[in-house]
Ligand SMILES: Nc1ncnc2c1ncn2[C@@H]1O[C@H](COP(=O)(O)OP(=O)(O)OP(=O)(O)O)[C@@H](O)[C@H]1O
């Protein structure tokens with residue numbers, strides 16, 4: 001059975017870049033890896049509705065924290081069987097965002113913390129009710145909010161298709177979300193969390209060592 005490893009962090013933190021680096025490092029160790037990124041834009045109707053809502057194209061949908069959270073959760077529910085299959089066939093299944101993104105962003109929208117009602121509601125919905133696989137490890141790619149914002153702004157400049165959405169443009173939300181992520185990591189919510197300093201060069205091999213040490 002493979003290990004389910006989740007990368008979490010603010011918009012622009014560098015999660016995709018970390019996922020690519022980890023994949024290369026795992027391949028160099030001879031391990032098989034497959035990955036997914038949530039939301040699954042272009043693959044799931046729920047994810048595509050999320051994207052439309054994040055660009056203000058679905059009326060007042062994005063105003064509803066619970067409405068948005070249900071869409072993200074349904075996108076993952078649609079991927080659950082694939083993730084289970086991947087875990088049978090690969091050493092590592094790497095996810096760029098997962099259930100904890102729903103907990104962190106939407107608790108932050110509601111000005112709640114890691115111990116609040118919303119975080120528990122997400123766990124009950126996605127794990128108990130939808131039966132999503134529980135991660136083996138979360139990697140929290142931690143960078144100061146300003147650094148994440150600079151990286152997101154630079155990417156927006158370089159790539160026309162990556163204009164910042166309503167969450168990415170909301171500095172207050174990103175700052176609160178960073179605090180909720182720190183809280184989730186502190187209580188090892190759902191599974192162990194490892195904090196990765198995204199400002200310095202990340203040592204990919206050492207990050208996953210604990211997973212494969214008997
Ligand atoms: N360690 C780093 N140092 C400097 N720039 C970086 C670093 N990691 C990523 N970047 C740059 O920051 C930008 C955002 O990176 P990336 O797309 O990996 O972030 P992300 O967390 O996946 O973003 P999002 O969640 O918004 O999709 C990219 O332009 C990337 O090249």
Ligand SMILES: Cc1cn([C@H]2C[C@H](O)[C@@H](COP(=O)(O)O)O2)c(=O)[nH]c1=O
Nearest residue numbers: 011038039072097098101102105106167
């Ligand atoms: C998976 C997921 C994501 N979010 C938030 C986080 C981001 O601000 C946006 C879109 O994600 P992307 O990585 O920028 O494409 O949505 C969320 O609130 N809940 C989730 O489950």
